[in-house]
Amino acid sequence: xxxxxxxxxxxxxxxxxxxxxxxxxxxxxxxxxxxxxxxxxxxxxxxxxxxxxxxxxxxxxxxxxxxxxxxxxxxxxxxxxxxxxxxxxxxxxxxxxxxxxxxxxxxxxxxxxxxxxxxxxxxxxxxxxxxxxxxxxxxxxxxxxxxxxxxxxxxxxxxxxxxxxxxxxxxxxxxxxxxxxxxxxxxxxxxxxxxxxxxxxxxxxxxxxxxxxxxxxxxxxxxxxxxxxxxxxxxxxxxxx
Amino acid sequence: xxxxxxxxxxxxxxxxxxxxxxxxxxxxxxxxxxxxxxxxxxxxxxxxxxxxxxxxxxxxxxxxxxxxxxxxxxxxxxxxxxxxxxxxxxxxxxxxxxxxxxxxxxxxxxxxxxxxxxxxxxxxxxxxxxxxxxxxxxxxxxxxxxxxxxxxxxxxxxxxxxxxxxxxxxxxxxxxxxxxxxxxxxxxxxxxxxxxxxxxxxxxxxxxxxxxxxxxxxxxxxxxxxxxxxxxxxxxxxxxx
Numbered sequence: 001x002x003x004x005x006x007x008x009x010x011x012x013x014x015x016x017x018x019x020x021x022x023x024x025x026x027x028x029x030x031x032x033x034x035x036x037x038x039x040x041x042x043x044x045x046x047x048x049x050x051x052x053x054x055x056x057x058x059x060x061x062x063x064x065x066x067x068x069x070x071x072x073x074x075x076x077x078x079x080x081x082x083x084x085x086x087x088x089x090x091x092x093x094x095x096x097x098x099x100x101x102x103x104x105x106x107x108x109x110x111x112x113x114x115x116x117x118x119x120x121x122x123x124x125x126x127x128x129x130x131x132x133x134x135x136x137x138x139x140x141x142x143x144x145x146x147x148x149x150x151x152x153x154x155x156x157x158x159x160x161x162x163x164x165x166x167x168x169x170x171x172x173x174x175x176x177x178x179x180x181x182x183x184x185x186x187x188x189x190x191x192x193x194x195x196x197x198x199x200x201x202x203x204x205x206x207x208x209x210x211x212x213x214x215x216x217x218x219x220x221x222x223x224x225x226x227x228x229x230x231x232x233x234x235x236x237x238x239x240x241x
Numbered sequence: 242x243x244x245x246x247x248x249x250x251x252x253x254x255x256x257x258x259x260x261x262x263x264x265x266x267x268x269x270x271x272x273x274x275x276x277x278x279x280x281x282x283x284x285x286x287x288x289x290x291x292x293x294x295x296x297x298x299x300x301x302x303x304x305x306x307x308x309x310x311x312x313x314x315x316x317x318x319x320x321x322x323x324x325x326x327x328x329x330x331x332x333x334x335x336x337x338x339x340x341x342x343x344x345x346x347x348x349x350x351x352x353x354x355x356x357x358x359x360x361x362x363x364x365x366x367x368x369x370x371x372x373x374x375x376x377x378x379x380x381x382x383x384x385x386x387x388x389x390x391x392x393x394x395x396x397x398x399x400x401x402x403x404x405x406x407x408x409x410x411x412x413x414x415x416x417x418x419x420x421x422x423x424x425x426x427x428x429x430x431x432x433x434x435x436x437x438x439x440x441x442x443x444x445x446x447x448x449x450x451x452x453x454x455x456x457x458x459x460x461x462x463x464x465x466x467x468x469x470x471x472x473x474x475x476x477x478x479x480x481x482x
Contacts, residue, residue: 006251007442013246083480090480098393107427147427151392151481152339154474155410155430157437159394169396172444186348186388188440189396196398197438199429200457201248203413216441233395239324239331240392240481 007215010035011201011208018051018209020059025131028210037212039138042221044166044213045128046198048158049146050108051209052124053115062114064106073114077102082241090149092241093117096232097161099148108207118144121162122226129164141166141221145195151240158199160191160227167191167222168230189231190220248456251276252442252449259292259450261300266372269451278453280379283462285407285454286369287439289399290387291349292450293365294356303355305347314355318343323482331390333482334358337473338402340389349448359385362403363467370405382407382462386436392481399440401432401468408432408463409471430472431461 014031018024024047032039039045053059063069067087075081078091082098093102095117103117118124121144129142144162149155160168172186198211235241255272259265265288273280280286294300304310308328316322319332323339334343336358344358359365362385370383385403390396401409413427439452476482 005254005442006249007438008247008249009438010247085480147429150430152474152479153400153430153433154472155428155433157430157433187396188388189391189394189398190441192394192396192398193437193441196434197248197250197441200431200434200438200454201246213441231395233393238393239326 007197007213009197009201009211009213011203012210012212013208015051015209018054020054020057022055023131024051024055025128026135028128029132029135031210032212039132039136039140039212040214041139042141042216042218043138044141044143044194044216044220045132046143046145046195046211046213047125047128048202048209049103049117049121049144049161050105050115052118052121052128052144053105054109056118056124058116058118059109059113060116061112062106063112070101070104070106070114073116074102074104077104077116080241092235095119095121095161096228096234097148098241099146103146103161117146117161120228122164122228123162125162125164139165141216143191143194143198145198147199157192158195158202160189160195160231163191163225163227165223166194166216166220166225168225168227170220191227191231248438248454250438250442250452250454252444253451253453254449256292256450259295261295261298263296264372265292265296266369267376269369270373270376272451273453280373280377280381280453281455282380283382283457283459284379285382285384285435285457285461286373287384287386287436287452287454288366288369289443289450290344290358290362290385290402291346291356293359293362293369293385294346295350297359297365299357299359300350300354301357302353303347305353311342311345311347311355314357315343315345318345318357321482333476336362336402337469337475338389339482340387344387344402358387358402361469363405363469364403366403366405380406382457384432384435384439386439388440399436399443401430401436401472404432404466404468406464407435407457407461407466409466409468411461432468432472
């Protein structure tokens with residue numbers, strides 16, 4: 001199994017404000033064209049949760065001046081609270097993600113509104129992938145990303161909450177290291193590393209809701225993939241729930 | 242604060258086998274030159290822990306046929322065991338990292354030997370950075386990376402265990418979102434996202450121990466940085482210890 005030797009990663013600017021029922025795939029394709037480029041087979045398009053949620057109408061009104069109102073929205077999205085400190089709740093969402101405040105997001109959202117996570121981010125990724133193929137003919141991978149905290153380490157990183165056409169996990173078990181010994185338990189969370197790489201060219205403050213990663217090898221890509229099925233660790237095998 | 246619009250990420254091939262007291266910076270500079278390129282100011286050079294540990298002689302003999310021998314090495318590197326399941330121990334290392342088996346690594350290492358984490362990976366990164374500057378004149382950022390698991394999500398990602406010249410955390414608090422509202426608590430773990438992006442071009446099986454990320458903006462870079470001081474979450478503020 002060989003690795004890519006060179007990747008290009010760039011932010012897709014000029015997408016504009018995304019509203020309910022927007023043709024997000026079309027907007028991304030137009031914006032890439034506006035950058036003088038066009039999507040190619042085996043490009044990976046990373047799209048932030050926020051614009052996916054906006055396009056899918058996953059917005060709720062919330063009185064931010066009332067902490068209880070925000071907490072009520074968070075609790076409605078949660079199946080389990082792991083930890084709580086002040087306004088911060090670390091919860092398991094109904095989708096199975098463990099994150100702060102159930103991913104309910106007030107930034108880059110109209111005042112008085114909050115963006116919820118998509119109902120099924122893998123399906124969202126498949127829709128965007130199909131839309132991009134219909135629009136451009138390119139067979140791309142799509143990752144829907146969100147910004148999560150982690151246990152044990154400060155700072156947030158972007159991770160994948162949905163994917164289509166690109167492997168969520170790359171299993172290197174059974175391949176050998178450079179000294180010919182078998183590698184054990186080396187399942188790399190490919191789509192999380194792609195989401196983080198995309199964040200490097202997005203920037204929270206800039207309203208760049210999509211990025212392209214070009215140069216990935218053929219073995220990254222496969223038709224049937226899922227963050228929820230491959231990457232979300234079931235509670236029964238999780239040592240930290 | 243503006244973001245980079247385009248990054249190039251490539252694996253540095255042709256570094257060769259790294260042995261004790263090897264001039265790692267010189268080997269990296271030569272290998273980049275062998276690729277027909279040369280390091281520039283504000284490139285980020287990501288180097289895997291394994292070759293840093295090899296160059297620093299952080300190797301111990303271990304009889305892999307004896308699980309107790311491996312566990313003894315892990316315990317010597319640990320200050321606290323968070324969880325244990327079979328051969329797997331999730332521990333806090335003496336450096337403060339929470340990871341599996343204290344980062345003690347048997348792959349890509351001579352049979353009968355294990356690679357331990359560097360004593361001070363930030364210092365390791367500073368040495369490599371100074372060596373690269375002396376050798377090439379380029380003022381680069383350096384990240385020392387390792388492959389860690391996570392709570393709640395399957396799969397491993399590469400993260401930073403040391404850095405020099407590049408901000409470990411980028412604090413976007415106080416900057417405003419694209420709708421002009423202040424962003425709260427958006428500290429991005431820049432060096433972790435860079436380590437993950439670098440892993441995408443390394444590949445466990447290929448013995449590519451370094452990568453270059455080119456195109457980062459000026460505000461990523463500063464002289465005094467530290468993974469241990471900025472990124473490692475002290476137990477007293479950690480909700481999951």
